[in-house]
Structures are given as C-alpha cells and as structure tokens.
Amino acid sequence: MDKNSTVLLESGTNELEIVEFEVNGNKYGINVIKVREIILPVPVTFIPHSHPHVEGIIELRGEILPVIDMMRVLGFENSRPKENDKFIVTEFNRQKAVFRVNNVSKIHRISWQSIEKPSEIYQGKSSEIIGVIKMNREMLLLLDFEKIMVDINPTSGIQVEQVKKLGKRERSNKKIIVAEDSPLLRKLLEETLGEAGYVNIDFFENGQEALSYLESLIEEESDIAEKVQLVITDIEMPQMDGHHLTKRIKDNPSLKKLPVIIFSSLITNELRHKGEMVGADEQVSKPEINELIKKIDEYIL
DSSP: OOGGGTSOSOSSSSEEEEEEEEETTEEEEEEGGGEEEEEOOOOOBOOTTOOTTEEEEEEETTEEEEEEEHHHHTTOTTOOOOTTOEEEEEEETTEEEEEEESEEEEEEEEEGGGEEOOOHHHHOTTOOEEEEEEETTEEEEEEOHHHHHHHHOGGGSOOHHHHHTTOOOSOTTOOEEEEOOOHHHHHHHHHHHHHHTOOOEEEESSHHHHHHHHHHHHHHOSOGGGTOOEEEEOSOOSSSOHHHHHHHHHHSTTTTTSOEEEEETTOOTTTHHHHHHTTOSEEEETTOHHHHHHHHHHHHO
C-alpha cells in the first residue's frame, strides 16, 4: 500500500480513511494516517520477559521495531502465526510499531459522523474499541491503538510526574474546553492539567458536543472570551473530528479568536499542515503534556 496516495489531501472535511483488517475472522480498522506500510511477515526475534502481547522484534530498514500480536491483544490467547498473516507498520505518538494481523483487505473513506460510540454493554472497562462502523450489513470495529501501546508500555503515555516539574501556578480562573473521546485520556488530562493548576475544565467526548456547547455560549454572551479562554482537541473522534471542530470554530466570527490547540498522536512533520489549513493555533503531539501546558500558558496567562 502506498500511503501517500491514499491520505486525504483535504483538511477539516470530517472524513477519514480506514484500513480494514481481520483478526480471527472479525473485522477491525485503523486510521490510514497511522499506517506507514503493510508488509509480509518477516522472521521475528523473541525477547525474553517482554509483555505478553509483544511477539518480539524485527529489523526494518535499519530500525528495530516491536511486533505486537493482535490475536493476543484482542483476547485470542491460543493464537499461532498464520501463513497469510500481514504486518501493519505504524507510526503515532512519536513511536513506531508493527502489528501482526491475519489479513488486510481494503481502505474505506468514511465520515466521522458514521462512526458510532461503543455501547457500554460490550465496551467494558478496558476495551480497545473506540468506534463502531456499520458497513454492508457488517460491523467494523475501530481500535484504540494508543491505548494498546500504553498498556504495553505505560511510560509512553501522559505522565503526571512530568507536570510536577513545572511547578504550580495560579491558573484556576481560566476556563478550558477539552474534546477527547478516550475515557482514559480524559482522566489523565484532568489529573495532569489539574496538577498544573488548570482545574476549570469541561470535557466533551467528541467535537460535535464541544461545538454545540460553544455555540450555546455565544447565544448568551457576545464575547466568547468572557466564558472560555482556550480549546484543546484530539483529532480522532466519532461524530466530529478535531480538524473539523477547529475549522468550524475558526470559520465562526464569534468564536474565531478562541485559541485552539490540537493535542493528538497524529501530529507529525508530514501531517502538521492539516492542522495549519484549518487554523489551529498550536499542535502538540501526545504524550508531550509539558509542551501542552507551556502552550496553554502562552495563550491565556
């Protein structure tokens, strides 16, 4: 797969492209932006005492990359490598990893509006499922690859300890809106921003909910700065993604002066232009929480 030919050129359209793959006969999806390439399996070197989900390591173009077995991640513990397996080589959160899957079938271009939030009935407390896509009488499950990586290596996630080094300042009078679909990351952001002194925060599960709230505020108050000082948004969210949310804010005369920081695992040099196109004031890669707080301070203190 040539990733460069498939990534959406437009920004803020509220669409994404999903690579569909199979594990144990079930269909799953990963955002094509996270995918560098798809290759046939190569010999894997076993690493003693590694995480149970880690099959081992491979060398690819001079880089040593971990191989994660999606059969194990998804609970199929008695899995064995299959002859037709594929390796999905990924890059996000400033790290690269390889995921073993049984098959890679096609790429779909869809709207975030067509992705439904997982039901709590089957989501569970630690589910890797962040969205459900109904396609041709079948369901494709969108997986939270950031959570999969943090479960394997907790130090790759947001760390409260990092924030303590910044020292507390008086920030409690500043109101921040956060759009983030992951319950785990909402909790971590609440803890880390709270440690820094930002305690006046409203969290929303997707861009649509955040936008609706902001629009309701400008119906009551002509100057949005009297109500909210800054917006932080993820990119990948059901219903409305962070790029489209940013575009809607910047296209609204009553909201456009509101600073927007995109905080996402998808911030790379190659993709930074997408945030610039929709008018984001800053873009910070997860899990650089210290950098996020410094940028917040620059805009509202």
